Amino acid sequence: xxxxxxxxxxxxxxxxxxxxxxxxxxxxxxxxxxLAGLHMIAQHFMVEGGLRGFDQVQSYxxxxxxxxxxxxxxxxxxxxxxxxxxxxLIDLGPSPRLARLIDPILWVVGIVSVAYxxxxxxxxxxxx
Amino acid sequence: MSLHSTNRARPRKPWQWIxxxxxxxxxxxxxxxxxxxxxxVVYLYLHFVMxxxxxxxxxxxxxxxxxxxxxxxxxxxxxxxxxxxxxxxxGFRVALNGFGIGVRQQKxxxxxxxxxxxxxxAISTYLIFTL
Numbered sequence: 001x002x003x004x005x006x007x008x009x010x011x012x013x014x015x016x017x018x019x020x021x022x023x024x025x026x027x028x029x030x031x032x033x034x035l036a037g038l039h040m041i042a043q044h045f046m047v048e049g050g051l052r053g054f055d056q057v058q059s060y061x062x063x064x065x066x067x068x069x070x071x072x073x074x075x076x077x078x079x080x081x082x083x084x085x086x087x088x089l090i091d092l093g094p095s096p097r098l099a100r101l102i103d104p105i106l107w108v109v110g111i112v113s114v115a116y117x118x119x120x121x122x123x124x125x126x127x128x
Numbered sequence: 129m130s131l132h133s134t135n136r137a138r139p140r141k142p143w144q145w146i147x148x149x150x151x152x153x154x155x156x157x158x159x160x161x162x163x164x165x166x167x168x169v170v171y172l173y174l175h176f177v178m179x180x181x182x183x184x185x186x187x188x189x190x191x192x193x194x195x196x197x198x199x200x201x202x203x204x205x206x207x208x209x210x211x212x213x214x215x216x217x218x219g220f221r222v223a224l225n226g227f228g229i230g231v232r233q234q235k236x237x238x239x240x241x242x243x244x245x246x247x248x249x250a251i252s253t254y255l256i257f258t259l
Contacts, residue, residue, distance in 0.1 A: 026223045033216060050205075050259045051193045054186040081169045088162065116176060124182050 021083050028080040035073040042066075061125050074117040082106045153235050157218055164215040171208055202256055209252040217241040 042060070044050045052060060061067055089102050181188040195201060221237050224230050230237050 022226070026226065029216075029219050029223060033220075036212065036216075045255055045259065048259065049193070049197065050256065051196050053193065054182070054189045057182060057189070077172060081165075081172055084165045085169060088166070113173075113176070117179075120176075120179055120183055 021086070025080055025083045028076040028083075031072070031076045032080060035069065035076055038069065039073055058124055058127070061121055067121055067125065070121060071118060075114055078110050078113045078117075082110045153238060157221075157238050160214055161218050161222070164211040164218075167207075167211045168215060171211070205256050206249075206253050209256070210249055213245040213248050213252070214242070217245045 043052060047056065061070065086102060086106055090099065094102070178192060181192045218238070218241065221230070221234065221241055224237075225234055
């Protein structure tokens, strides 16, 4: 008898987090490859010592091309991360009452996280 | 022809994710993605806390930069890169499989991507400790 071993997908996406959430996670995951790559190269690998100094961070974030890219990165990484957390929480089989709380809580966490990151960027740039 | 992915049912308890006894490649892939994903979420929020040093001011940020150059933090950076690379490459495979691409070759695909990941991690480690 021929046996074909397969590799499980880490999450059974469509059943676990819904089609829309799965598509968004794939879209943000794909976006994160260039965005995280750019972030790593620009913020760490192109800088002597691996980290920008205070003035260098201000100068970098003040670039009108950079901050929209960083904002896109922030939105992508936060939504991708929280969709992953959602999939794990649902996989743990919470009670229906608890399951109903997951989405609103994660939405609040996501909005606060993006708002905090955007505000921090603005505060750093405006302090220049 | 029988098609099986793991010897046991998909784990629901968190501690079962890292219990890979008697399981196949699929369980390794699943466990790696879950554990690296959780690690990266924790890192994301730690990163926010670290970046708040920028808001506190120049002295706070410079102090953090000095700390970030210590060998221990650089070692954590290697762990972070390992998580990013494994999660990214494995996620790429999962996404393609989700669209029906490479499903039959997914085991080979997984090992191939992890080999690419090992190479990327070696390059990243070199850069982290030499920059």
